[in-house]
Amino acid sequence: MTLDSKIPEGPIAEKWTNYKAHQKLVNPANKRKLDIIVVGTGLAGGAAAASLGALGFHVDVFCIQDSPRRAHSIAAQGGINAAKNYQNDGDSIYRLFYDTIKGGDYRAREANVYRLAEVSGNIIDQCVAQGVPFARDYSGMLDNRSFGGAQVSRTFYARGQTGQQLLLGAYSALSREVARGTVTLHERHEMLDLVIIPDKEGKPRARGIIARNLVTGEIERYAAHAVVVASGGYGNLFYLSTNAMGSNVSAAWACHRKGAFFANPCYVQIHPTCIPVHGDYQSKLTLMSESLRNDGRIWVPKKKEDAEAIRRGEKKGKDIPEEERDYYLERRYPAFGNLVPRDVASRAAKERCDAGYGVGTGLAVFLDFSEAINRLGKDVVKQRYGNLFQMYQKIVDDDPYETPMMIYPAVHYTMGGLWVDYELQTTIPGLFAAGEANFSDHGANRLGASALMQGLSDGYFVLPYTLQNYLADQIYVGKITSDTPEFDKAEQDVRERINKLLEIGHKNENGTERLTVDHFHKALGHIMWEYCGMARSEESLKIAMEKVVELEAEFWQKVTVPGNNEEFNPELEKALRLADYFELARLVITDAQHRKESCGGHFRIESQTEDGETLRDDEHFMYVAAWEYKGHDVTEEMHKEDLHYEAIHIAKRNYK
Amino acid sequence: MNLTLHIWRQENAKAKGRFETYKVENISPDCSFLEMLDILNEKLTNDHIAHPVCFDNDCREGICGMCGLYINGRPHGNDDGVTTCQLHMRHFNDGDEIWIEPWRAKPFPVIRDLVVDRTAFDKIIQAGGYISATTGGVPDANSILIPKHKADQAMDAAECIGCGACVAACKNASAMLFVSAKVSHLALLPQGKPEAQDRVKKMVCKMDELGFGACTNTYACEAECPKQIKRQNIARLNREWICSALGRDRKEK
Numbered sequence: 001m002t003l004d005s006k007i008p009e010g011p012i013a014e015k016w017t018n019y020k021a022h023q024k025l026v027n028p029a030n031k032r033k034l035d036i037i038v039v040g041t042g043l044a045g046g047a048a049a050a051s052l053g054a055l056g057f058h059v060d061v062f063c064i065q066d067s068p069r070r071a072h073s074i075a076a077q078g079g080i081n082a083a084k085n086y087q088n089d090g091d092s093i094y095r096l097f098y099d100t101i102k103g104g105d106y107r108a109r110e111a112n113v114y115r116l117a118e119v120s121g122n123i124i125d126q127c128v129a130q131g132v133p134f135a136r137d138y139s140g141m142l143d144n145r146s147f148g149g150a151q152v153s154r155t156f157y158a159r160g161q162t163g164q165q166l167l168l169g170a171y172s173a174l175s176r177e178v179a180r181g182t183v184t185l186h187e188r189h190e191m192l193d194l195v196i197i198p199d200k201e202g203k204p205r206a207r208g209i210i211a212r213n214l215v216t217g218e219i220e221r222y223a224a225h226a227v228v229v230a231s232g233g234y235g236n237l238f239y240l241s242t243n244a245m246g247s248n249v250s251a252a253w254a255c256h257r258k259g260a261f262f263a264n265p266c267y268v269q270i271h272p273t274c275i276p277v278h279g280d281y282q283s284k285l286t287l288m289s290e291s292l293r294n295d296g297r298i299w300v301p302k303k304k305e306d307a308e309a310i311r312r313g314e315k316k317g318k319d320i321p322e323e324e325r326d327y328y329l330e331r332r333y334p335a336f337g338n339l340v341p342r343d344v345a346s347r348a349a350k351e352r353c354d355a356g357y358g359v360g361t362g363l364a365v366f367l368d369f370s371e372a373i374n375r376l377g378k379d380v381v382k383q384r385y386g387n388l389f390q391m392y393q394k395i396v397d398d399d400p401y402e403t404p405m406m407i408y409p410a411v412h413y414t415m416g417g418l419w420v421d422y423e424l425q426t427t428i429p430g431l432f433a434a435g436e437a438n439f440s441d442h443g444a445n446r447l448g449a450s451a452l453m454q455g456l457s458d459g460y461f462v463l464p465y466t467l468q469n470y471l472a473d474q475i476y477v478g479k480i481t482s483d484t485p486e487f488d489k490a491e492q493d494v495r496e497r498i499n500k501l502l503e504i505g506h507k508n509e510n511g512t513e514r515l516t517v518d519h520f521h522k523a524l525g526h527i528m529w530e531y532c533g534m535a536r537s538e539e540s541l542k543i544a545m546e547k548v549v550e551l552e553a554e555f556w557q558k559v560t561v562p563g564n565n566e567e568f569n570p571e572l573e574k575a576l577r578l579a580d581y582f583e584l585a586r587l588v589i590t591d592a593q594h595r596k597e598s599c600g601g602h603f604r605i606e607s608q609t610e611d612g613e614t615l616r617d618d619e620h621f622m623y624v625a626a627w628e629y630k631g632h633d634v635t636e637e638m639h640k641e642d643l644h645y646e647a648i649h650i651a652k653r654n655y656k
Numbered sequence: 657m658n659l660t661l662h663i664w665r666q667e668n669a670k671a672k673g674r675f676e677t678y679k680v681e682n683i684s685p686d687c688s689f690l691e692m693l694d695i696l697n698e699k700l701t702n703d704h705i706a707h708p709v710c711f712d713n714d715c716r717e718g719i720c721g722m723c724g725l726y727i728n729g730r731p732h733g734n735d736d737g738v739t740t741c742q743l744h745m746r747h748f749n750d751g752d753e754i755w756i757e758p759w760r761a762k763p764f765p766v767i768r769d770l771v772v773d774r775t776a777f778d779k780i781i782q783a784g785g786y787i788s789a790t791t792g793g794v795p796d797a798n799s800i801l802i803p804k805h806k807a808d809q810a811m812d813a814a815e816c817i818g819c820g821a822c823v824a825a826c827k828n829a830s831a832m833l834f835v836s837a838k839v840s841h842l843a844l845l846p847q848g849k850p851e852a853q854d855r856v857k858k859m860v861c862k863m864d865e866l867g868f869g870a871c872t873n874t875y876a877c878e879a880e881c882p883k884q885i886k887r888q889n890i891a892r893l894n895r896e897w898i899c900s901a902l903g904r905d906r907k908e909k
Contacts, residue, residue, distance in 0.1 A: 051791040066712065067778050069818055070720040086798060122792070129794035131787045131847050133811040140801035158811060164719055165814060172786035179782045187775065215767055244714040279684055281691050284716045391718065394735070394742050397686070460791050516701050518694070562707050567668065568768040570710055571701075 003261070003626055003641040006421040007111040012647040013093075016115045019422075020465055024472035031056035032182075034471050035224035035480065037209055039191045039251050041068030043163075043452055044435025045230030046170035047459025053177030055464060057471075060222055061174070062186045062211055064246055064573075069171040072232060072244040073435075073455060076163025077289035077388065079145060079155035080127075080452040082120040087144055091152040093117045098648060100450060103149040103341050104415070104443020105600035105616060106650050107264070109624070109643065111422055112440045119461040120453050124156055126460055130169040134158050146294055147448035149341040149655075155449045160289055160387045166452055170459070186222075188214040190573065191251040192497075193490045194227065194258045196428060199477070204259070206431035207480050210490045212498075214573060217566040219491055221482035225474045226430045226467060229255055230459070233414035233436035235268070237581050237588065238533070239525020241411035242274060242287040248577040249584050252418050252437050260426040261626035261639060263419035263439035265584065266592035269446055269601045270534050271412030272298075272345035275395055276364040280522075285410040286395055288367070289388055290448040293338045295372035295381065296405070298345070299325045300357040300365050310359045317359065317366050317404040328352055332611075336655040343445045343601045343614075344655060346409035350534050351612060353408070360406045368404035409534065413451060415442040415601065416591075419626040419641075423466035424458060427626075432467065434458035439624070444600025498565050501575045505561030514560040517574040523551055524578070524585060532589055537605045541593045548589065552582040587627055587636055594638065597621045618650065657683050657750035661696065663709055664757045666766050669773075673766065675755075676706070685746035689733060690716060690723065692745055710769040718742040718882065721817030724824070725770055726757040731821035731880045739819060739882045759820050761829035763867045774820050776866045777834060784858035785838040787848050806844055813841040815883045822877035822885075828869030833877035835859050836893035837885050843896050853900035860897060 008015040026034065034057050038049040041063040049061040063071060083096040097117040101108055124142070128134065134156050135143040144153040158165040177183040193210040208223035234249035235241040256262045273288045301307045302324050309315040328348055330337045340348075349365050358364055373381050378401060382389070389400045396406070418426050418433035420440055425432050435455040442450065531544035555578070563569045598607040598614035599621070607615045624641040658681045666673030680696050687695070690713050697708035714722040723740040727733035733743040748754065758766055763776040802810075814837070822833035839856050842848030848855075871890060878887040 047791075054790045065714060065720070065722060066774055067721075067818065069778075070714055070722050072715060072720070075715045075717055075719050084797070124797045125794045126789070126791060128797040128800060129787065129789035129847060131789075131810075131842050131845050133807050133814050133841070133845070134797075135811075136802055136804050136807045138804050140803050140807075141798050158814075161719065161815065164817075165811075168814065172781065173789070173791070175778065175782045176786045176788060178778075179784075185778070187778075215773075244720060245716060246714050278686055281684065281687050281695055283688075283691050283694055286717045390737070391742070394718075394738055394744070395688075397744070397746060464791065514702050514704070516698055518698065560701055562701055568710060568771065571708055 001427070001639060003419070003639055004421065005109060005641055006423060008422065012110065012114045015111050016118055023465060023469040026468050026472050026475065028056055030475045032058055034058065034474060035060065036226050036228065036467065037222055037224040038062070038228045038230060039209065040071065040230035040232060040435070040437070041171070041174065042071035042073035042230060042232060042435060043167060043170055043455030044459045045228065046071065046167065046174050047456050048228055048230060048434055048463045049183055050170060050173035050177050051460050051464045052467065053180070053182035056182065059177070059183045060186060060224065061183055062189045062191055064188065064190045064214065066187055068174055068185065068187065069168060071167060072247050073167045073452070074164045075244065076452055077160045077287065078147065078291035079157035079162045079449040080123065080166060081147065081154050081449045082124045082156060082453065083117055083154060084121050084124060086142060087153045089152045091154050095152065096120060096154065099150050100441070100447060101443065101648050102653055103447035104445055105614065105653050106443065106618070106622070106645065107599055107643065108443030109440055110645055110647060114647065115462070116441050116454060116457050119457050122461055123453060123456045127166055127169050130172060132158065132165045132169045145291055146339060148290055148293065148339045148345070149447040157291065160291070160385060163452060166456065170456070186211065189220070190214055191231070192254060192494045192576065194255045194431065195486050195490045196258055197484060197486045203429060205429045208482055208487065210494050212494070215568050217564070217569065219494055221487050221491060223480040223482040223487070225471055225477065225480055226432065228432045228434060228463060228467070229418065229437050230434040231437050233417065234584060235411045235414055237525070237584055238411040238528050239521050240277065240282065240285050240529070242271060242285055245284065248580070250577050250580045252433065253580040253584060255418060255426065255428065255431055256629050258428065259629070260428050260431055261419040261628055262416070262587065263624050263626045264416040264591065265588045265627070266595060266602050267415035267444045267600060268411060269342060269413040269415060270346040270409045271342055272349055272409050273367060273407045274410035275392065276360055276406055276408040278361070286391065287410070287412065288392060288405065288407055290342065292367060292385060292388060295376070295384070296338065296367045296369050297327055297371060298329050298338055298365055298367055299327045300352045300359060302326045304356050307357045307359060311362055317368070318370070326357070333655045340655045341445060341447060346534060347603060349409055364406040364408045366404040367407045369400065370404070373401065413446055415439065415444060415446055419624070423469065424462055425466070425470065430470065432463060434463055444602055497576065498572065501559070501561050501572065501579065502565065504556065504559055513558055515558045516560055517571055517578055520551065520555045520559060521574070521578050524548065524581060527551065528585060528588070532592055535603050535605050536592050538593070541589055545586065545589045548582065548585045555582060583632065590635065591625055591627065594625065595621055614653070657685065657745065657748065659683060659748065660753045662753065662755045663770070665709070665769055668768055669765050683745050685744070687745045688716070688741060689727070689743040689745065690741050710771050712771050713741055716741040719817060721819040724759055724819045724821060726759060726824055728755050731759070731824040732882050737882060737884050739817070759824035761823045763829065764820060764823065776868070777818050777820065779866060780831065780835060780859055780862050781838065783862035784851070784855040787842060788851060789847070800846055802845060810841050810844040813837045813844070813885065813889050816885050817883055819882060821880050821882060823868065825876040825880040826869065827874065827876070828872060830871045831863050831868040832871040832890050832893065833881060833885055833887070835863050836889035839896055840889040840892045843892065852896060853903070856893060856896040857900050
């Protein structure tokens, strides 16, 4: 199968305009006869469902939480990028496009990224119209801050809760559609399978999903003319991450099992500023927003003795005099300083800690605000970052106004995801993927404040157009029913998977060796972090694969899942998700093994420059690796989508 | 530290609930409250004692609003300005007995153990807690000027995470703080003005209809709100409500 990315003709700045001018539309009276399923209610799913409902389509929207307002987009702190150039500092659509491509280490699709930059301004307009209380200056105009990988201030923010406010905006738009009757909400429902039905010509089309009602355990069928998956990323593969506990890959993976290609799974973003790991009981890592790097300076002691004394608790950060501090980001990257992109900052922290200069447990560096507090005063710092400082203090029990914060990189975001074309359609006709669940816009590394932009761009301004183009000729199909052999089969498969897990569980419940789902998840996360984390090598990946295969076999024999299907049973939910993570883990490792270059978040230690920077191999790897599922125990088959850069001159990624 | 936990167990909405007592040992003071419950659940499963205790949680960084436990008689426990997931065991002492209950309010029926159904909050928002801005066709963001102090006040109200602690804290199970936060957030902004009078009426009526109680101004909600939403919002709601009842800005009767 050849991958057709369906990039429209014409110069890059005109592609989206041309697409919209020539696409097919659905007439208003027909829209209500067309059903769409949206899985996920984060920025992408929530915005898509609300916008499609507003157009007049009938939308069924699903979330695993008790309310659409709880999707993990809510936890995004720092901000959202938009090429408004309100600061008159030289920003433009082209510059945002360029920064994003460069930030992604030249591994993203040009046309998609340009469109993202093009609609970024509309997103801010839309959100303000919804009542999102963005930060303003005293004139009443919108304020901006800076984020990594850019030399302009283009990030709009609402204190340290930008994701929350944007999500509440999308949620309010969604609530309005629920009230109008265009959108039907299914909260506490989890998609477990995708249903594909061939059309009259025998072409397979996504026609519905199987979902489990998480309160009653009922397995339910939902049919539609098209399905949108916006179920987020797979960072929890690593167990400890900044993702929510419930974030999972299962909806996207169900699509992958049914034939949707999964692209670039090895591109995982490790965020440099998270609260370090402190105990084995720990369930998640908390992010400290990248916006802190606007004013905070990152350092470790210059002398190893000082670092050791701090680790032993004999010295504190503030005891180290200025001249004995190594502001290693400012030293290595004078042009961008503390605001280098995330992958660069993370690797630099790891390099210092591995060399023996880490503080805290040894796996931490300082993020220091003393200079900012002296320059701006405590009040200004508090106004900018107050809630983040409070959060840090509550978790660590240390006052960041007095002593420098300690931070360390943690898994945060996954650039890989379901392969989609320019229309955000996967390799299965009628199945679309949006937000973090797709792969398209961030290449091998995402820049800060771009996830919110992409989620809302997909949801508000891309899918409402491209879905119409797909649905225009579906009006002839008539109502899709769930009373078909394909639905029977999918439901049967889901029931068998559930029963299989419960049977192992019940068998083990009475046995001597009972191992919980969390036990296996922690073990899997540990393997992935150690051997397929911030630095990967041929050898470490081989070990990772062996260990994952072994652990997976043990999981299917020894896992304990208490209770039954017909009840509220979080352990069963976790077990189903973990089973998918095992398959994904093998694919992530396979992808990392095949990509023998370093780029963005994917660092192969065999491929680096003399001073330890990533070394790309454009000649051999300038493509998207899209993987096709071939069965549980079979190695997946790779398909290549070559990347072509016409509007951008490809260069070495340099932040010095 | 070693602790004795008295936890509300209830198989489903229809089953009769009861307290069960469990012990946990060697808990680190740096452990979060929910991680302590994770440790308990691991033990309950491994030692074949009982079905793990069900409790809602997701982001575990205090923003999603999913978690919410009534701990020793206080929503989200004994630390101020935090959700249950951000409550750490350093706020307890070795040997403590801890009583853990779900939110108790008629509009929040128990689903299982400590998990309750809060869809009533969604219904209140659906009744009018939004600005009707259809996607596209909106003015440039900077064409709507909003004085900084107004934007800040709106943001103060908008910080509500919809966890339901205000309802759990209130002796009348009133949702006034929750509703007033949304009414205030939108009424303070020029974009929200055109629908302000309808909005407050619809939201308050829906709140009543769903069985939430009336506000008797004891402000337990404000004291327990993890986001420290202010009671001034309730005053603002009342003001909006009166304006709406008088129909001050409306021509039609």
